[in-house]
Amino acid sequence: xxxxxxxxxxxxxxxxxxxxxxxxxxxxxxxxxxxxxxxxxxxxxxxxxxxxxxxxxxxxxxxxxxxxxxxxxxxxxxxxxxxxxxxxxxxxxxxxxxxxxxxxxxxxxxxxxxxxxxxxxxxxxxxxxxxxxxxxxxxxxxxxxxxxxxxxxxxxxxxxxxxxxxxxxxxxxxxxxxxxxxxxxxxxxxxxxxxxxxxxxxxxxxxxxxxxxxxxxxxxxxxxxxxxxxxxxx
Amino acid sequence: xxxxxxxxxxxxxxxxxxxxxxxxxxxxxxxxxxxxxxxxxxxxxxxxxxxxxxxxxxxxxxxxxxxxxxxxxxxxxxxxxxxxxxxxxxxxxxxxxxxxxxxxxxxxxxxxxxxxxxxxxxxxxxxxxxxxxxxxxxxxxxxxxxxxxxxxxxxxxxxxxxxxxxxxxxxxxxxxxxxxxxxxxxxxxxxxxxxxxxxxxxxxxxxxxxxxxxxxxxxxxxxxxxxxxxxxxxxxxxxxxxxxxxxxxxxxxxxxxxxxxxxxxxxxxxxxxxxxxxxxxxxxxxxxxxxxxxxxxxxxxxxxxxxxxxxxxxxxxxxxxxxxxxxxxxxxxxxxxxxxxxxxxxxxxxxxxxxxxxxxxxxxxxxxxxxxxxxxxxxxxxxxxxxxxxxxxxxxxxxxxxxxxxxxxxxxxxxxxxxxxxxxxxxxxxxxxxxxxxxxxxxxxxxxxxxxxxxxxxxxxxxxxxxxxxxxxxxxxxxxxxxxxxxxxxxxxxxxxxxxxxxxxxxxxxxxxxxxxxxxxxxxxxxxxxxxxxxxxxxxxxxxxxxxxxxxxxxxxxxxxxxxxxxxxxxxxxxxxxxxxxxxxxxxxxxxxxxxxxxxxxxxxxxxxxxxxxxxxxxxxxxxxxxxxxxxxxxxxxxxxxxxxxxxxxxxxxxxxxxxxxxxxxxxxxxxxxxxxx
Numbered sequence: 001x002x003x004x005x006x007x008x009x010x011x012x013x014x015x016x017x018x019x020x021x022x023x024x025x026x027x028x029x030x031x032x033x034x035x036x037x038x039x040x041x042x043x044x045x046x047x048x049x050x051x052x053x054x055x056x057x058x059x060x061x062x063x064x065x066x067x068x069x070x071x072x073x074x075x076x077x078x079x080x081x082x083x084x085x086x087x088x089x090x091x092x093x094x095x096x097x098x099x100x101x102x103x104x105x106x107x108x109x110x111x112x113x114x115x116x117x118x119x120x121x122x123x124x125x126x127x128x129x130x131x132x133x134x135x136x137x138x139x140x141x142x143x144x145x146x147x148x149x150x151x152x153x154x155x156x157x158x159x160x161x162x163x164x165x166x167x168x169x170x171x172x173x174x175x176x177x178x179x180x181x182x183x184x185x186x187x188x189x190x191x192x193x194x195x196x197x198x199x200x201x202x203x204x205x206x207x208x209x210x211x212x213x214x215x216x217x218x219x220x221x222x223x224x225x226x227x228x229x230x231x232x233x234x
Numbered sequence: 235x236x237x238x239x240x241x242x243x244x245x246x247x248x249x250x251x252x253x254x255x256x257x258x259x260x261x262x263x264x265x266x267x268x269x270x271x272x273x274x275x276x277x278x279x280x281x282x283x284x285x286x287x288x289x290x291x292x293x294x295x296x297x298x299x300x301x302x303x304x305x306x307x308x309x310x311x312x313x314x315x316x317x318x319x320x321x322x323x324x325x326x327x328x329x330x331x332x333x334x335x336x337x338x339x340x341x342x343x344x345x346x347x348x349x350x351x352x353x354x355x356x357x358x359x360x361x362x363x364x365x366x367x368x369x370x371x372x373x374x375x376x377x378x379x380x381x382x383x384x385x386x387x388x389x390x391x392x393x394x395x396x397x398x399x400x401x402x403x404x405x406x407x408x409x410x411x412x413x414x415x416x417x418x419x420x421x422x423x424x425x426x427x428x429x430x431x432x433x434x435x436x437x438x439x440x441x442x443x444x445x446x447x448x449x450x451x452x453x454x455x456x457x458x459x460x461x462x463x464x465x466x467x468x469x470x471x472x473x474x475x476x477x478x479x480x481x482x483x484x485x486x487x488x489x490x491x492x493x494x495x496x497x498x499x500x501x502x503x504x505x506x507x508x509x510x511x512x513x514x515x516x517x518x519x520x521x522x523x524x525x526x527x528x529x530x531x532x533x534x535x536x537x538x539x540x541x542x543x544x545x546x547x548x549x550x551x552x553x554x555x556x557x558x559x560x561x562x563x564x565x566x567x568x569x570x571x572x573x574x575x576x577x578x579x580x581x582x583x584x585x586x587x588x589x590x591x592x593x594x595x596x597x598x599x600x601x602x603x604x605x606x607x608x609x610x611x612x613x614x615x616x617x618x619x620x621x622x623x624x625x626x627x628x629x630x631x632x633x634x635x636x637x638x639x640x641x642x643x644x645x646x647x648x649x650x651x652x653x654x655x656x657x658x659x660x661x662x663x664x665x666x667x668x669x670x671x672x673x674x675x676x677x678x679x680x681x682x683x684x685x686x687x688x689x690x691x692x693x694x695x696x697x698x699x700x701x702x703x704x705x706x707x708x709x710x711x712x713x714x715x716x717x718x719x720x721x722x723x724x725x726x727x728x729x730x731x732x733x734x735x736x737x738x739x740x741x742x743x744x745x746x747x748x749x750x751x752x753x754x755x756x757x758x759x760x761x762x763x764x765x766x767x768x769x770x771x772x773x774x775x776x777x778x779x780x781x782x783x784x785x786x787x788x789x790x791x792x793x794x795x796x797x798x799x800x801x802x803x804x805x806x807x808x809x810x811x812x813x814x815x816x817x818x819x820x821x822x823x824x825x826x827x828x829x830x831x832x833x834x835x836x837x838x839x840x841x842x843x844x845x846x847x848x849x850x851x852x853x854x855x856x857x858x859x860x861x862x863x864x865x866x867x868x869x870x871x872x873x874x875x876x877x878x879x880x881x882x883x884x885x886x887x888x889x890x891x892x893x894x895x896x897x898x899x900x901x902x903x904x905x906x907x908x909x910x911x912x
Contacts, residue, residue: 013700019707026714057696083699085741088755105703105737108710181765195791197765201772225769225800226761 005119006048008032010040010066011055011081020053023108024115037061041069049076051119053111056082056093064096071097077118081106113213117141120154137172140234142211142220144172153211163188164207167200168231171221175233178224204229247466248473252530254459257452259529260522264449267518275394282446287425287439288370291396292511296434298400300326300333301372301419308337308344309415330428332435333421334368340376340414353418362418371420438511445515478541481534486550489535496528556620560656568658572628579621586614624658631659638666647674691747698740706733742872745805749879756883761800762793763835763903764828770807771826781815783841789828796835796903798884806880809873810899814841817897834904843895851890874899 007029011017014035021031032049034040036058043049052070056063067078080098082089090101100114121141135146141154149165151158160168166188171179181200185193204223208215220231265279272278272291281290303322307314314322323346326335336353337346347353354363361382362373373380381388381397390397425435463470481489539546559578563571593607631653638651647670651663709729712718718726748754767789771778778785814824822842829836847854854874874890877899881888887902
C-alpha cells in the first residue's frame with residue numbers, strides 16, 4: 001500500500017481552505033494548509049508535498065510569484081485557483097509554471113477530478129515504458145496507442161466506441177489541425193458527407209464527456225466555431 | 235543703473251558711429267576735392283598744416299583774382315560801368331598796405347594806382363621798381379605776364395607751381411588784349427591787419443593758421459568716435475535694428491522714389507569748384523552734407539535690407555493694399571466677402587480697361603502714354619492673376635476642410651487641419667480643430683470612465699466570487715450529508731440551484747460590462763456562419779430534444795463566410811437558443827434561418843412566446859440596466875443583452891422584433907464586415 005499523498009492547500013480565505021481540505025480528506029489525501037505564499041514556501045521546504053492548490057490573490061506573496069518560486073526548485077504539480085476567469089489570466093497562470101487552472105467558484109467534483117488527474121500524471125512520470133513506446137500519440141494527459149487502438153487519459157484507459165476511436169486517432173495524428181465535419185465524416189465513416197454536422201458533433205460531445213473533466217470547458221477536444229474540430233498539441 | 239541710460243545707450247553708440255563716419259567722410263571728401271581742384275597735386279593737401287599762407291594755392295588764387303579784376307578794368311574799360319570799377323577798386327583797397335597796384339592803359343590814359351607817385355622801371359631789366367618790402371608782385375608788360383617772387387621769375391606754366399588753375403585764364407587774357415596796358419600788383423612781404431577795413435589776405439592767413447588744427451581735431455574726434463562705436467558695436471547694432479524697424483514701416487515705393495534724386499546728387503559731386511579759400515570750405519562743406527545725406531540714406535536702406543530681409547521688398551504699397559483689402563473683407567461673412575471679392579475684381583478690371591483704352595485712344599504714336607497704357611494693362615493682368623491664385627487656394631483649402639471633416643467622422647482625433655493664417659478657410663479650420671479637440675477630450679474622458687467602470691466590475695465580481703465559492707463549497711458538503719431529514723434535503727437542493735444561478739449571473743454581468751465597454755479581446759477570423767449555427771444546434775441537441783419544441787432549420791449547405799470571433803458568436807447563438815427553449819409555447823415551432831441578402835448575411839430566430847410579451851423591443855434588452863417592472867419576474871438573465879453586445883463587437887447588427895406572440899431576433903452582418911463566397 002502506498003503512503004498517503006500529501007496536498008498543500010493555500011488560500012487567504014480560511015473557509016475555502018477548510019472546505020477543500022474536508023473534500024480532499026474524504027478522498028483519502030493528507031492535507032496541509034497555508035494562508036499566504038510565504039507560509040506555503042516554508043511548508044514545501046520542510047515537508048514533502050505531492051500537489052499544491054494555490055490561490056492567486058493573497059497577502060504577502062501572491063499565487064503567481066509563489067508558483068515562480070516553487071518552480072525554481074521543484075516540479076510538484078500546481079493547480080491555480082482564481083476568481084479571474086479571463087482566458088488571458090489562465091494563459092498567464094499556466095505560463096508561470098502552473099499545471100492547471102480552476103476558476104472560482106468551482107465545482108467540488110471537478111476540483112477533485114483535476115487533483116486526481118494531476119497526481120496520476122506526476123506519479124507515473126517515472127514510467128519509462130510508457131514514454132519509450134514508439135506507437136504512441138500523446139497530447140498532455142491523452143495517450144493513444146496506435147497498436148491496440150486504445151486511449152488513456154492520465155494513464156487511465158477510456159472506453160471508446162469504434163467510431164469514437166477513429167475520430168480521436170484522426171485528430172491526434174495531426175494535432176492542432178482543424179478538421180471540418182465533412183472531412184471527419186468521410187475519413188471515419190468512409191461515406192460521402194452530406195448534412196453531417198449534427199452526427200459528427202454528437203460524437204464529439206460523447207468523446208468529450210469521456211475524456212474531459214469539465215466537458216463545458218474542454219482541455220483537449222475543442223470546437224472551433226464556424227470552422228471545425230481539433231485536438232491541440234499540449 | 236536706471237532704465238533711461240540703458241535705453242539711450244544704443245542711440246549714443248549709434249550717434250558716435252554716425253558722427254565719426256560723417257566727419258571721416260567729410261574730411262575724405264574735402265581732401266579729394268582739394269586734390270581734384272589742384273589737379274592732383276599732393277602738396278595742396280599740406281597747405282593747411284604748413285602755416286605758410288603766401289606759398290599756398292589760396293594766396294596765389296586770390297592774387298590772381300585781384301590781378302585779373304584790375305587787368306580787365308584797364309585793358310577793357312568799355313565793358314565795365316563805373317560802379318563795377320569802384321567796387322573792384324574798393325575791394326583792392328580793402329587790403330590796405332598789403333597790396334600795392336598800378337594799372338595803366340597807354341591808349342586811353344586810364345590809370346588806377348595806389349602807389350605814391352608814378353611807377354619807375356629799372357633800366358637794366360625793364361621790371362618795375364617797388365618798395366623794398368614788396369618782393370612778390372605780378373607784372374604785365376603789354377606782352378607777357380610776370381610773377382616775381384623775391385627777384386626771381388616764377389614759371390607759372392609748371393604743373394607744380396601752384397598757378398596751374400590761374401595761368402590758362404591769364405594767358406587767354408594777355409593773348410586777347412595784346413595792348414598798351416601795363417599792370418603791376420605787389421603784395422607786402424608780411425601781411426598785416428587793416429585797421430580800416432577787412433583784408434582778405436590777412437583773414438585768409440589767420441583762417442589758414444587755424445584750419446589745420448580744425449582738420450586735425452576733426453580727424454582725431456572722428457577716430458575717437460569710431461573707436462567708441464566699435465567698442466559699443468552691440469549697442470550700435472541694437473539701434474541699427476530700431477532704425478530698421480522704423481525704416482521698415484515705410485513702403486518700398488517711397489524709398490525708391492526718394493532714392494532717385496539722391497542718386498543724382500551722387501553723380502553731381504565731381505563738379506565742385508571754388509575761387510578762394512572760404513568758398514572752398516563752404517563748397518566742400520555743403521557738398522559733403524549732400525554726400526553724407528546720400529551716404530546715410532543708403533546706409534539706412536542697407537541696414538533695412540539686412541535686418542528685414544524679405545519684408546524689405548514685401549512691405550510695399552501693393553501688398554499693403556492687399557492687406558488692407560483683406561482686413562476690409564474680414565469684417566464680412568465668408569459668403570459676403572467672396573461676393574465682394576468678385577465685384578471688386580470686375581470693378582478694378584473695368585476701371586483699368588477704360589483708362590487703358592482712353593490712353594490708347596489719346597495717342598497711338600507717342601511712346602510715354604503707350605508705356606503707361608501697357609503698365610495699366612499689366613496691372614489688370616496682375617489683379618486677375620492674384621484673384622485666380624487666391625480663388626484656387628480657397629478651393630484647395632475648402633477641399634482640405636471637407637477631407638478633414640471626413641477624417642474626423644472616421645474617428646481620427648489626432649491630426650489637425652493647418653491652414654495659412656490669412657486663408658479664407660482659416661477661421662473654419664480653427665473652429666473645426668477646436669471641435670475636434672473637444673471631441674477627443676470627451677472621448678478620452680469617456681474611455682477613462684469606461685475603464686474605471688470595468689475595473690469596478692472586475693473588482694466587484696471578484697469580491698462576489700470569493701464568498702460565493704465558500705457558499706457553493708459548503709452547500710456541496712451539506713448535500714453530501716446522508717442523515718438529513720427529507721425536507722432539509724429539499725432546502726439544500728434549492729440552495730444548490732440558486733447558488734449555481736448566482737454564479738452564472740455574476741459571470742454574465744462581468745462579460746456584459748466588458749463587452750459593452752468594448753474592452754474585450756477579440757479573435758476575429760473568417761468563419762462559416764452556416765456551420766457555426768449548425769454546430770451550436772448540434773451542441774445543444776440534448777436540451778433541444780428534451781424541450782418538445784420543433785426546430786425548423788433553413789440554412790444553406792454551402793459556406794456563408796463572415797469575419798467574426800467564433801467563440802463570441804457561439805455565445806450569441808447559445809443564448810438565443812436557450813432563450814427560445816425557455817420562453818416558447820410548448821409544442822410550438824422555432825424557426826432558424828440564414829440567408830444571404832443584398833445588404834449582407836441575415837440570420838434570424840423566431841419563436842412563439844409562452845406568455846404575453848407586455849414589454850417593448852428595447853426594454854427587453856435594457857431591463858436589467860433600467861430596473862423597471864420586468865425585473866420582478868425571473869427574467870432571461872443577461873442572455874439577450876450579452877447576445878446583443880457580442881454581436882455588435884463582432885461587427886453585426888442585432889435587433890429584436892415583437893409582433894403579438896411572435897418573438898424574432900435578427901442578426902445582420904453587412905458586406906463591410908464579411909467576405910462572401912471565397
